[in-house]
Amino acid sequence: MSVILKTDKLRVEFTSREFRQATKTALVSLDLEVNAGEVFGFLGPNGAGKTTTMNVLLGFLPPTSGAAYLFGIDVRQPIARQRIGYLPEMTYYYKFLTADELLRFYAKIFGLSRADTDKRIPELLKLVELEHAARRPIKSYSKGMQQRVGLAQALINNPDLLVLDEPTSGLDPLGRMKVREIIERLKNEGKTVFFSSHELGEVETVCDRVAIIHQGELKAVGSVEDISAGHANLEQAFLKIVGVQSQPLP
Amino acid sequence: MNKIIAVAGVVIKELYRRKDFYVLFVLTALLTVAAGAVNFFHDEKIVRYVKDICLLLIWVSALVIAIVTTARQIPAEREARTIFPLLAKPVSRAQVIAGKFLGCWLATGVALVVFYFFFAIITGSREQIWPVGMYLQAMWLQWAMLAIVIAMVLLGSIYFAAPSSTSTISFIVVVGILGIGSHLKTIALQQAEPMQFILTVIYFVMPHLEWFDLRDFVVYDQTLVSWMALALATGYAVVWTGFFLFLAWLGFSRKNLTT
Numbered sequence: 001m002s003v004i005l006k007t008d009k010l011r012v013e014f015t016s017r018e019f020r021q022a023t024k025t026a027l028v029s030l031d032l033e034v035n036a037g038e039v040f041g042f043l044g045p046n047g048a049g050k051t052t053t054m055n056v057l058l059g060f061l062p063p064t065s066g067a068a069y070l071f072g073i074d075v076r077q078p079i080a081r082q083r084i085g086y087l088p089e090m091t092y093y094y095k096f097l098t099a100d101e102l103l104r105f106y107a108k109i110f111g112l113s114r115a116d117t118d119k120r121i122p123e124l125l126k127l128v129e130l131e132h133a134a135r136r137p138i139k140s141y142s143k144g145m146q147q148r149v150g151l152a153q154a155l156i157n158n159p160d161l162l163v164l165d166e167p168t169s170g171l172d173p174l175g176r177m178k179v180r181e182i183i184e185r186l187k188n189e190g191k192t193v194f195f196s197s198h199e200l201g202e203v204e205t206v207c208d209r210v211a212i213i214h215q216g217e218l219k220a221v222g223s224v225e226d227i228s229a230g231h232a233n234l235e236q237a238f239l240k241i242v243g244v245q246s247q248p249l250p
Numbered sequence: 251m252n253k254i255i256a257v258a259g260v261v262i263k264e265l266y267r268r269k270d271f272y273v274l275f276v277l278t279a280l281l282t283v284a285a286g287a288v289n290f291f292h293d294e295k296i297v298r299y300v301k302d303i304c305l306l307l308i309w310v311s312a313l314v315i316a317i318v319t320t321a322r323q324i325p326a327e328r329e330a331r332t333i334f335p336l337l338a339k340p341v342s343r344a345q346v347i348a349g350k351f352l353g354c355w356l357a358t359g360v361a362l363v364v365f366y367f368f369f370a371i372i373t374g375s376r377e378q379i380w381p382v383g384m385y386l387q388a389m390w391l392q393w394a395m396l397a398i399v400i401a402m403v404l405l406g407s408i409y410f411a412a413p414s415s416t417s418t419i420s421f422i423v424v425v426g427i428l429g430i431g432s433h434l435k436t437i438a439l440q441q442a443e444p445m446q447f448i449l450t451v452i453y454f455v456m457p458h459l460e461w462f463d464l465r466d467f468v469v470y471d472q473t474l475v476s477w478m479a480l481a482l483a484t485g486y487a488v489v490w491t492g493f494f495l496f497l498a499w500l501g502f503s504r505k506n507l508t509t
Contacts, residue, residue, distance in 0.1 A: 055508050058338045078342045086338035092331040094260060096267040108256035109339045137267075153335065163338075 004161050004192045005034035005057065009066035012052050012216075026052040028216040029066065034194055034209075036160075039187050041207035041224075042196040045242055049216040050196040054165055058086060070161065082110070085159035089166040091146035095139035099130055099149045102138065103156055110157040124152040127182070144175045151182060162186060164195035168202060180206060200235040210234070214242045253341050257349020258356060265319060265357050277311045281368060298469050301373060305465040308365045309392065313424060316358045316396045320403040321416035323350045324502070328411075333507055343503045347404065351495060354400045355393075362389050362396075383474050388464040391480070394487035395462035399424055401494035402457075408501040424459060431460040457490045 010030040013023050027049045034040045044050045055061040056068050059075050073080035093102055100121060107117040125131045128148035133141065138149055154162060164183075168176040176199075183193055183206050197203050203210060204224055211221040219241045220227055224234055231237040281304050327333040336346065366389045374380045399420070406416040430437070434456075438449035461483060464475065 052508075058334070060334060060337060061506060061508050078340045078345075080340075081338060082340040084338070086335060088331070088334055088338075090331070092335055094264070094332055095330075096264055097260070101263070105256055105260055106335075106339060109253050109336070109341050111252065111340075150335075 002036045003033050003072075004036050005032070005040075005068075005070055005194055006072075007032045007053070007056075007066065007068045010053070010056060010063050010068055011065045012049075012056060012061065013064045026216050027056075027063075030213070030216070030218055032211060032218065032221070034161075034192060036192055037187075037190050038208040039183060039193040039206050040195070041203040041210035042194060042213065043198075043200070043203060043210055043238060044196075044213040048213045048242075050213060051165070052216075053213070054163065054196065057163065083157070083160045085154035085157065085162045087150050087154040087162070087164045087167055089169050091138075091143070091150055093138055093146070093149060093153070096137060098135050098137055099125065099141075099152065100134045102149065103153060106153050106156050112157065120156060120158070124155055127155070128152045128178070144172060147171055147175060148178065151179065155182075159191065161192045161194065164193065166197055167195055168197065168199055176202070200233075200238055204228075204234045212238060212241050253345045254349040254352055257336075257341075257346055258353035261319075261323065261350060261353025262357050265353075277307070277365075281307050281311075281365065297377070302465065302469045304369055304373075305388075305468060308362075308369065309463075309465070311365065312358055312362055312392065312396060313399065313421070315361050316354065316400050317403050317417050317420045317424070318413075319357060320350070320354045320400045321407050321420065322413035323354065323404065324407045325411055325413050325416075328507060337507070344499045347495060347499050347502055351400055351404055351491075354404075355397055358396050358400070359393050362393055379471070381468070381471065384464070384468055384472075387475055387480060388468050391462040391464055391483055394484050395459050397487055398457050398459065398490045398494065401491040401498065405494045405498040405501065408498055408505060427456060427459045428463070431456065431458050458486075462487070 007030050010027050010032075011025070012027040013025050015023050030049070030053060032053075042050055042053065052061065056063050057070065057075055059078070059081065062076065068075045070080040071083060075081075094105075097105065103121045103124065104117060107120065112120065121134075122131070125134050128151050130145060130148055130152065133145060138146060141149065151167075154164070162183075164179075167179045167183075171179065180202065183195075186193055187206070193206075207224055209221065209223050210227060212219045212227070227241075228234045228237045231240065284300060284304055284307070324333075327336070333346075337343070366385050370380070370382070370385050402423070403416060403420045406420055407413065410416045410419070431453075434449055434453040438446050438453060441449060466472070467475065
C-alpha cells in the first residue's frame with residue numbers, strides 16, 4: 001500500500017518574543033504515515049499539536065527540523081498540494097465572492113481547464129446542495145451553507161487526499177451527516193481522508209485508523225479496534241492514553 | 251501566470267465590490283467640474299493654474315487609491331484567514347505577491363484611464379486642443395511610478411500588521427520623495443558633514459519618483475518627451491518594482507502566518 005502522507009521526525013519549536021525568548025516545543029519528532037485509501041483520524045486534546053501538524057503539512061509553517069511529504073513531495077514545494085483538498089475548521093473564504101466565483105477562482109489556481117470547471121462546479125454545488133445560492137455572495141450565507149461551500153472548494157480538484165480540520169465543528173446534525181456522507185463517499189471512491197476531530201464517536205464510525213497525539217508526541221497509532229481494545233469505547237481509550245481519568249459528577 | 255492573474259482578479263473584484271471605485275468616480279466628477287470651469291476665466295494663466303490643480307488632484311487620488319488598496323491586501327488576508335485556504339492550494343507565496351501587485355496595479359491603471367479620459371475630454375472641448383500623445387506619455391509614466399509605489403507598499407504591508415501604519419508611512423515617504431527628491435542633492439551641498447554625506451547617499455539610493463512627473467509638460471503644452479527617455483524611465487521603474495517585489499517575497503516567504 002502506498003504512503004500518501006508522511007512525516008519524518010517532525011519537530012516544531014516556537015520562540016516567544018516575550019518571556020526572554022523562551023522556546024516552546026509544539027511537536028517532538030513526529031513520525032506519521034497515512035496510506036492510500038484510508039480514512040485517518042488525527043486526535044488529541046487542545047494544544048496537543050494537531051493544528052501545528054496540519055500547518056506544516058499544508059506549508060503554512062516550516063518545521064524546525066525533520067520533514068513532511070505529500071505524495072512523496074516535500075510539503076515546502078507548492079506542487080505537493082496539487083492533489084489535495086483542504087477544509088479549514090472555520091469558513092475562511094472571500095465573502096464578497098459568490099460560491100460560483102469562489103469555486104472558479106480555486107479551479108484556476110489548480111489549473112483546471114474551463115470545460116472541466118464548467119462541468120465540475122454544478123456537480124459540486126449539487127453535492128453540497130447549494131445550487132439555488134450559487135450566485136449569491138457568500139457573506140449572505142448561513143454558517144452551515146458557508147461550511148458547505150468550504151467542502152465544495154476542498155473537492156474542486158477531485159483530490160486524492162482530503163485534509164479536514166475539525167470538519168463538523170459548529171455544524172448542526174444535518175450538516176454533520178452531510179460531512180459524514182461525503183467522507184464515506186470519498187472512501188468508497190478510494191480517496192484518502194486525513195482529519196482532526198474532537199468528535200470521538202464520529203471518528204469511531206468513519207475512520208480506518210487513528211493517531212493520538214499529546215503534548216507534541218505521538219502516543220498511539222493503529223486501527224480503531226486496536227486502540228479501543230480493553231476499553232468501553234474509543235473515548236475511554238483516548239482519555240487513558242492522554243492521562244485523564246473520567247470521573248462522575250459530584 | 252494563470253495563478254497570478256486569478257489572484258489579481260480577486261483583488262479587482264474586491265475593490266469594486268467594496269465600493270472603493272465609487273469614491274473614484276466622485277473624485278472624477280469633481281475633477282470634471284473643476285476643469286469645466288476653466289473657460290469662464292478667459293485668462294491663460296488661470297487656465298493653466300486650474301489644469302495644474304486638476305492634474306495634482308489626479309496624482310493625489312491615484313496615490314491614495316494605490317496606497318490604501320495595496321496596504322490592506324496581505325494584512326486583510328491574514329486577519330480574515332483567507333490566506334490559509336489559498337496557500338493550501340498549489341500556489342507559491344511569490345505568486346500570491348505577484349498577483350496582489352498585478353491586481354492593485356491594474357486597478358490603479360483603470361482609475362488613471364478614467365481620470366485622464368475625463369481630463370482630456372473636458373480640456374479638449376474647452377480649449378480645442380487634443381494633445382493625446384502627451385496625455386498618454388503622462389499617464390504611462392504616472393502608472394510606471396505607481397508600480398514602484400505599489401511594490402513598496404506591498405513590502406511595507408508584510409512587516410506592518412496594521413494597514414493604517416503602512417498607508418501613513420508610505421504616504422509620507424512618497425510625498426517626501428516627490429516633494430524634495432529633486433532638490434535633495436542641492437540641499438545636501440548646503441549641509442555640513444556628516445549630514446552632507448548622508449543626504450547625498452539618500453539621493454543616490456532612493457527611487458526618484460519625481461522623474462515620472464510630466465504635469466508641467468501637460469500644463470504648458472510642451473512637446474513630447476523623447477521615446478528613449480520614456481523607455482529609460484520605464485526600465486528604471488521595472489528595476490525598482492522588481493527590487494521591492496523581491497524584498498516583499500523574501501519577507502513573505504519567511505513569515506510565519508499562523509501567529
